[in-house]
Amino acid sequence: MKESEKSWEEWIEWIAQDYGLNLDRQDRETDKQKRILEAAMHIFSERGFEGASTSAIAHRAGVAEATIFKHYRSKKGLLLHLVIPAISKVATPYLLQPVVKILDQDKPLDELFHEFYANRVNLVEGNWKKVKIILVESLFQPELREALHNHVAKAFYEVASDRIERWKREGRVRDDLPTHVIARSILSIGIGYLLAKNKAFPGFLVQEEEEQELVWMADVILHGIAGPKEKGASSRD
Amino acid sequence: MKESEKSWEEWIEWIAQDYGLNLDRQDRETDKQKRILEAAMHIFSERGFEGASTSAIAHRAGVAEATIFKHYRSKKGLLLHLVIPAISKVATPYLLQPVVKILDQDKPLDELFHEFYANRVNLVEGNWKKVKIILVESLFQPELREALHNHVAKAFYEVASDRIERWKREGRVRDDLPTHVIARSILSIGIGYLLAKNKAFPGFLVQEEEEQELVWMADVILHGIAGPKEKGASSRD
DNA sequence: TAATTGAGTAAGTGATTACTTACTATCATC
């Protein structure tokens, strides 16, 4: 069976065997386990996976180093314990539902996109450290990349493309652009804002209050930036 | 003097002193020096800075480990030797010139943006490994982040905002959007395409030939994705 | 040609790494 053909459940099971990932989220974690995960989140996100030492994590968590290995088997096991539940939450209908709910409202697209961006920006910023770990490490850890591609991205794209095609039929979205271009553009505007604000170049690429920026984002993605003199040039008219 | 008030030249000099960076690019590198830099580029980009060992780099370059330290003083010095010249090239008018040349042509913005995206996509893809190192490590190395922010980003933004404001006056670009929003949106569409194609989710976010994708990118940023039913909703009309 | 210089390296250095072993303390169950 090829890697990419594994279902989410099969993939999780495979990881679980290799790294002792306990999937039963019900069985409550010890106080020390929680503190280890919290410490790991901070140190992984500050120094990256390779730059983080288990001794530093143990020290920050206030436990002996061996305790980490008792619970998580290996350093990589610790990383996956931290990150896989987060990914699996996103892949779950549970976290995809706000998106669906927002996209299915009977409102002008301006308002709808505004709400969508506000919701997703909020989600990412509320979990910035974990998001950073997942994004950076997915560049170096094939398992993570595979997971993001096959499950998170795919799930989102299915929801998105479904709506976009309906909007095309209803004349609310241009039907002369392929669906993937529209989906990518919507995402790009949001990601660009998050990068500019959080990491890259705050100060001159993000200057106003968030509420106002979100309105502009929705405006740009819907109507573009062309002025009256350039409007006729579109192939759609 | 605050970090951010250093000029590019002062900053380079400061780095040079700390890490023995030889700025005189004229004095030709040894064959072995070239091979070390080449090996470092591959291994840094594959494993990240912390994950890359100097012994692995030496092995790949076919030199003794000590040779690396003879030339670059420390592992971090090696990283900066690799990365600073690349950044400084971008900050230089020399590499900014293609952008200026493209943006100052007397053509419809559709064509202009198409050309701009083609040019920048080309540049990034031709130097993908270095770009990856710079982006990832700038998340963890403050010197790199500082350099990108104060010199590359600033330089680009100055060129961009100048043109955008002129276009506003000429009615070629909407004057009801702030300049930074326009600049950010243009960049976002480009970055989104690069991420989708190279790293994140090729396959369903990038499906067509590059030439065609570039046309769509220019189209979306100029005219948006709204269909006839939603067009009236804009605040600009 | 004697002296100097820079490229290059073999063989280390102590520190730190991820991970183990062998142990104690606590607590529920029979």
Add this chain to the structure above:
DNA sequence: GATGATAGTAAGTAATCACTTACTCAATTA
């Protein structure tokens, strides 16, 4: 009150880390 089972850890382990020392050799300079 003996029996496991689990949580936790002190004190290791071998391997690897970034970096140094002390040297050779070839080319240049005086």
